Amino acid sequence: QQPVQSPQAVILREGEDAVINCSSSKALYSVHWYRQKHGEAPVFLMILLKGGEQKGHDKISASFNEKKQQSSLYLTASQLSYSGTYFCGTEVNTGNQFYFGTGTSLTVIP
């Protein structure tokens, strides 16, 4: 049930771009993206509902390919504050079940 995220870890220099992928074997109603800093709770970034939409949030955007049950998170011109672990969360169509991926550790260095 747990979606698969890739890569597991990435290190960027400030200003560089990154893409984090999330895929599921189940038909999805929506995909959520969260960022978690060490010792804190996950913080909501955005939701994508089925329909293949793309959303943006400052320099962070995401897409959802409903046919492939895949989502990608795009971070452009990365800042130090982007460092943390990113999780995708998936809602399956068959019920109110919400599952998270294993996370992608993102480190932005000066």
Next chain:
Amino acid sequence: NAGVTQTPKFQVLKTGQSMTLQCAQDMNHEYMSWYRQDPGMGLRLIHYSVGAGITDQGEVPNGYNVSRSTTEDFPLRLLSAAPSQTSVYFCASIQRLGGELFFGEGSRLTVL
């Protein structure tokens, strides 16, 4: 607004002891859930509830019990704690499918 409140924030138990992690939300959310977070494993769903009186198992339910007598509260019970249950536990709630998931601050449990 309080949002999702979890207690306690930290707890140390001995093997075999029992305890309850409390979770309360004041947003009138129907859906509530418990996750455990372990290094490299992400957040794994333990139990969830889609409304008062209704609960169901997630990915890793063994060793945990839940109940949902009111919309606001969703306690997680460990009947006989084991070292494998050492983890950080998060409670979360959501208004409806397609809405944002709200997290509590987490409870760090250590079982010796």
